[in-house]
Each structure stands twice: as structure tokens, then as C-alpha cells.
Amino acid sequence: MSDTHAQSVAFVRDTMLPEQAPPVSEAGVVKWMRENLFPGPVNALLTILAIYFVYKIVAGALPWFWNGVWTTSSLAECREVLNGATGGCFSVLTERWNQLLFGFKYPSEQYWRPLSAFILLVVAVAPVLFFSLPRKMLIFTGLYPFLAYWLIWGGTILAPLFGLIGLVVAFMVFRRVEGRGFATAALAGLVTAVVVWWLGGLLAAALPGALALDPVPSRDMGGFMLNMILGTVCVSLSLPIGILLALGRQSHMPIIKWICVVFIEFIRGVPLITLLFVANVVLSYFFPPETNLDLIIRVIIMITAFASAYIAEVIRGGLAALPRGQYEAADSLGLDYAQSMRLIILPQALKISIPGIVNVAVGLFKDTTLVSVISMFDLVGMIRGPILASTEWNGVYWELWGFAVVTFFVVCYGISQYSQWLERQLQRDHH
Amino acid sequence: MAEQAQMQVSDEVAIAIENMNKWFGSFHVLRDINLTVNQGERIVIAGPSGSGKSTLIRCINALEEHQKGRIVVDGTLLSSDLKNIDKIRSEVGMVFQHFNLFPHLTILENCTLAPIWVRKIPKKEAEETAMHFLEKVKIPEQADKYPGQLSGGQQQRVAIARSLCMRPRIMLFDEPTSALDPEMIKEVLDTMVSLAEEGMTMLCVTHEMGFARQVANRVIFMDQGQIVEQNEPEEFFNNPQSDRTKLFLSQILGH
Ligand SMILES: Nc1ncnc2c1ncn2[C@@H]1O[C@H](COP(=O)(O)OP(=O)(O)O)[C@@H](O)[C@H]1O
Ligand SMILES: [Mg+2]
Numbered sequence: 001m002s003d004t005h006a007q008s009v010a011f012v013r014d015t016m017l018p019e020q021a022p023p024v025s026e027a028g029v030v031k032w033m034r035e036n037l038f039p040g041p042v043n044a045l046l047t048i049l050a051i052y053f054v055y056k057i058v059a060g061a062l063p064w065f066w067n068g069v070w071t072t073s074s075l076a077e078c079r080e081v082l083n084g085a086t087g088g089c090f091s092v093l094t095e096r097w098n099q100l101l102f103g104f105k106y107p108s109e110q111y112w113r114p115l116s117a118f119i120l121l122v123v124a125v126a127p128v129l130f131f132s133l134p135r136k137m138l139i140f141t142g143l144y145p146f147l148a149y150w151l152i153w154g155g156t157i158l159a160p161l162f163g164l165i166g167l168v169v170a171f172m173v174f175r176r177v178e179g180r181g182f183a184t185a186a187l188a189g190l191v192t193a194v195v196v197w198w199l200g201g202l203l204a205a206a207l208p209g210a211l212a213l214d215p216v217p218s219r220d221m222g223g224f225m226l227n228m229i230l231g232t233v234c235v236s237l238s239l240p241i242g243i244l245l246a247l248g249r250q251s252h253m254p255i256i257k258w259i260c261v262v263f264i265e266f267i268r269g270v271p272l273i274t275l276l277f278v279a280n281v282v283l284s285y286f287f288p289p290e291t292n293l294d295l296i297i298r299v300i301i302m303i304t305a306f307a308s309a310y311i312a313e314v315i316r317g318g319l320a321a322l323p324r325g326q327y328e329a330a331d332s333l334g335l336d337y338a339q340s341m342r343l344i345i346l347p348q349a350l351k352i353s354i355p356g357i358v359n360v361a362v363g364l365f366k367d368t369t370l371v372s373v374i375s376m377f378d379l380v381g382m383i384r385g386p387i388l389a390s391t392e393w394n395g396v397y398w399e400l401w402g403f404a405v406v407t408f409f410v411v412c413y414g415i416s417q418y419s420q421w422l423e424r425q426l427q428r429d430h431h
Numbered sequence: 432m433a434e435q436a437q438m439q440v441s442d443e444v445a446i447a448i449e450n451m452n453k454w455f456g457s458f459h460v461l462r463d464i465n466l467t468v469n470q471g472e473r474i475v476i477a478g479p480s481g482s483g484k485s486t487l488i489r490c491i492n493a494l495e496e497h498q499k500g501r502i503v504v505d506g507t508l509l510s511s512d513l514k515n516i517d518k519i520r521s522e523v524g525m526v527f528q529h530f531n532l533f534p535h536l537t538i539l540e541n542c543t544l545a546p547i548w549v550r551k552i553p554k555k556e557a558e559e560t561a562m563h564f565l566e567k568v569k570i571p572e573q574a575d576k577y578p579g580q581l582s583g584g585q586q587q588r589v590a591i592a593r594s595l596c597m598r599p600r601i602m603l604f605d606e607p608t609s610a611l612d613p614e615m616i617k618e619v620l621d622t623m624v625s626l627a628e629e630g631m632t633m634l635c636v637t638h639e640m641g642f643a644r645q646v647a648n649r650v651i652f653m654d655q656g657q658i659v660e661q662n663e664p665e666e667f668f669n670n671p672q673s674d675r676t677k678l679f680l681s682q683i684l685g686h
Contacts (some may be wrong), residue, residue, distance in 0.1 A: 323529075323531075325527060325529055325531035326531060326533065328494055328525075328527065328531060329525075329527065329531035329532070329533070330533075331492075331493075331494060331520065332492055332494060332520055332523075332524075332525040332594075333520065333521075333544070333545035333549065333593070333594075333597060334517050334520040334521035334545060334549040334597065335544075335545060335548060335549060336513075336517060339548050339549075343544060343548065344533055344544075347535050348533075348534070348535050351535065
């Protein structure tokens, strides 16, 4: 056609062009290396340098692992066995394994209790993390905190049982009177819960032996178990509290809004370590003297307060990122505040906030090691205190701290991998 | 067409707005609005950008709060009482310029959410209703997709279906076709026309004058927060009275 209409501006295509394959270019390992490792002299030099460093590290570390000693009972014996050769003294890990996990006071014949609590934790958390699992499993998730408390702390099962019953009954009362306004219902629920707990407390005190495990006081908790307890409890408490704070900060009611703002800004302006010192010494003044609130509970309050302030800010970002049209569409369909938050706003805002929330959760989990500063014996506290101070293991730094690093890395890396998987999952679902 | 449309209008008052005023801060955005809409009436609201058209219809379902005057919707006085507001919102459907579908829910879930949670209709029944209206807007086959997978025209038709699932007595449209590519405008307008032919009470902010001629009983022209002129569509287009209306029509209809 170009021959016939060469001079004309008008143009009509009479045959459509067929689709063609892209040009074939060279491929393979050599091409990949040339493009990624040696694209120019400077890059080639950097590549060679990097390879050299990796080699030095591996060459230094491998014999250390390879010659490692696992079965002696003190550092001196390690030195004897090694006889001058490079090698790690990993015996400290095997010999003090139980102390690293459970602390040095938890009765050793009861280790099965925290262990089974840990295994059940996996079952309880699974349906929360993986939506494809049957929703019925969430019932167990709801029961788990009470079960875990009983397993780890022991004592009569009546105490956690009434804790649970109090919550359930309070919720039922709340639903009953919900029609008469939220505040009335919340108050009625609260009163019910307190009454049930009080009765339960009386009963538990009267029958301390009813289905009882040997009680273990909080100050005997230690090792990595303590980090896990603090991490799990504080993350699961700070997420809902953070959501409430974020919503409160958006509230149209000035009092609620200001309480939330002041709380968030205060907490964010204070280092966690000072809050922990406050928990250690000062907080008990705020409670009646006879309550003598457990140190572990005081610490949980502080870490939770700290993490929830940060989570609230992350979620506030997620809320702000939602277009106003979403609120308006929910309103125009007649959904009330609670419904539109729960069904429309929060699912989307939380999805946006996942990376930030995970960030806070990972940070919180690592920060649980700060309790070693107020003389609690978590994993770091155990290493720093009883183990390194013992005559047998004085001076085994690399192996112990390496163990702590690897343990925390495994957990935190796991969390961040999960969050990336979750993000991809949600992305695929919605587009 | 016009006669037929006339016949469907009843004497029952759907919306009564009396001396309504609204301010944004110190900016007097709506001034002394008086408007009565009967059940079955179809009203098109036109006017230059910023004249307060959106604000007016958003006052009707309390997305915006008015400061003076009375609004009675379907016999319920619009006040700050949350119960009344929720009642009115469940009787009044609204379609937005930017669709505002819920992106995290499927098309079907978008349509069943409010009936299930607000009307407390069983899920099964809500899904049947939803499929009925999705068929009506001609996209039942998209029910399990997410809004992000649909074209603009399809999304807007879903938004209309979503409102209809609440079985509203009144429908508000805020420039429903302004965000659409030209080839999709017709499919949305067709849906609105068929809705009008079934006798739905409709208030439409739109610049689609063809639509106004075809289905409206009345065209209202707003400027600077006031109703400047209202008339039957033929009269409105052929014989505009005020200078502002003439200017606006000449701009919007071309030369
Ligand atoms: N939330 C708001 N706050 C302050 N001013 C607003 C707000 N919404 C709209 N306005 C102003 O009110 C006027 C009318 O807006 P609107 O009703 O959206 O006009 P229209 O829909 O006719 O284009 C405009 O000048 C706009 O800038
Ligand atoms: Mg507008």
C-alpha cells in the first residue's frame, strides 16, 4: 500500500501485524556473570574483594565449628581437649541447655509444662496466622492463654478457669444490655466480670488443691522461656490496645482523643529501659500495698504500653492512607461506627500496616532482653549472670552470645518472612 | 416518555428540605435551599463546579451536617440523633463519582455486607438478592471477582447494585459518570434509565443532559450555593430564564 499511497496523508491498514517473539539474545551463566559480577573494572575489583572477605570469614569460622567440643563440663576441659587447636567450646550450650531455656530456678522435673505450653502455642497461633486453617481452631486460641497460664505458673486450675468464665459471662451480659447504649453495657459487663473473678478468687483460695500443678512463682521464670512469655503476651496485648489507641486518636470526642494523644506521645518520648526501671521500683506505689503486683506483670504492663503506642502510630498511618470515600460508602450504607471500622476500615488499614506492625513486634521481641537490666534472668540475663559468672564457664563469650544471636535471629527472621508471605497473599487476594 | 414518567409520580413526599443552610467554617456553601421531592420523582441537579451540588445531596443522607433549616427524609426528621441518621441512611442509597467499592471484598460481598449487618438478613437470602441485582446491572458473572479486576463502568454498575441491595426508597447519584471513560458512560446511564423507568425516586447530580431530557421530571440548576432555576426538562433546555442558566447551558451544550 505504501507504493500506491506514498504521497497521500490518509492511511488505512488492510492487514493487521501478527504478534512476534522478542529478539533472541544470548543467555546462560557466562552472560549472567558478565552482567552481574563483572560489568566494569571497578565492579570486578569489588567482586573479587568481596569474594576474598567471604573466604577469610569462612576459612576462620569453619575449623572453629568443625573442631568444636560439645561434651566437656568446663572451659578448662575444653582447652585440654583442644590442646591448642582452634575450636569452639560448645559444651557450655549442652551442659547449660536447660538453664538457657528455662532459667536456673524453674524446677527441672516440671520442664514438660512450659514445653507443652510452647507446643500448644504453635497450635493456638496457627489459625491466626494462616486463614486457610479451619476457623473452629480459634476456639482453642481463645482458651489457650488460660491453659498456658495454668501450665507455666501452676496452682489450681480454678484461678484461670474463673478468669475465663468471668470474661465469657461479662461478654454475654454486655450483649444482653448492648441495646441500652455502649457505655451502660460496658459497665454492666465490667461489674459482672469483677464479681465473677472475686467469687472465683474466694473459691480458688478455699480449694487450692483442685486439679493443681505445683505452683511456680514468677521470679523463677527465666531463660528463653521468659523472652517467649514476654514477647507473646505483649505482642498479643499491644495489637488490640494499639488499634483502640489509633481509633481513639481519630475520635471526635475531645476527651478520648486527648487521652490517647497524651498517652502515645508520652510513651514515645521515653526510653523503654526507663519504663522498666519504673516498673521495677515505682509502679508498686500506684497499687494498694497488699496487692504486691508481680514483677513480671509490671514488666508486661510497661512493654505492652510501649509497644502499643508504636503500633497505634503505625495503624494511624494505615487509617490515614485510606481514601475518605471508604468511610463515606460505609456510612451511606447505614453501617454504624463499630461495623464500619470492623468490616471496612480496619481490614484495609491493618493490611497497609502489616510491615510496620511486624517491625514493632520484632523490635518488641528483641527488647524483651532489656529485662536483664532489672535483674530478671531471661536468655541474656542468664548468660550475663549465672553462666558467665560461674567458675566453669567464665570466658566462653563467642559460643554463648552466638547462641543468643542465632536464637533471636531465627525467631525474628521467621516473623519477617511470615509477614512478607502474608503481604503477598493479601495482594493476590485483592487484585 | 415524559407523560409516562409523570404518571409514576405520587403525592407522597419523599424528601422535604426547608430553608436549609450550610457553612464550611465561615464559607456559606448552601443558602436557603427549599426543595420538595415526591415519591417517584427523578430530579437532575446541574450547575457549575463548586456550586454546592454534591454538598446538597450529601446533606440528605447526613454525610454532611447542615446547620440551619429542616430536612425530612421519608417522614424522618434529620437531626443529630444517630438513630434517625442510621434509619435514613438505610433507606437512601448513594452512588459516588469514584464508586467507592470496598476493595478487600468480592463483588458479591460488597453487595451483601450492608443487608447482612444493617438489615440482619440471612446470608443466603442476601446473596440471592445480590445476584438478582447484579443480573439487573448485567454483571452476574463477575460476582466472585474483586473490584480492582473490573473496569470503571462495571465498578459503577456494581456500586449501583450494592445500593439497590438495601432496597432503598430513594437513590442519590453524585456525578456517577464523570470518572468514566466515554465508552463506559452509556452502560451506566442505561442502568440508571431502567431504574428510573421502574419508578425509583432519584436525585442525580450529572452533566449528562441527554439523560436529563430522557428521564428527569425536573431539572434544578444551582449556582453559588443556591437553587437558581428549576423546570421541566423541555422548558429548562429550550427556554431557560436566568442569565446564569443560559450561560451554563451554552457552555455545556456547546455552540
Ligand atoms: N469538606 C469541605 N470543607 C470545606 N469546603 C468544602 C468542603 N467540601 C466542599 N467544599 C467547598 O464547598 C463548595 C461546594 O462544593 P461541592 O458541593 O463539592 O460542589 P459541586 O459538587 O457543585 O462541584 C466548593 O467551593 C468546595 O470547595
Ligand atoms: Mg461535586
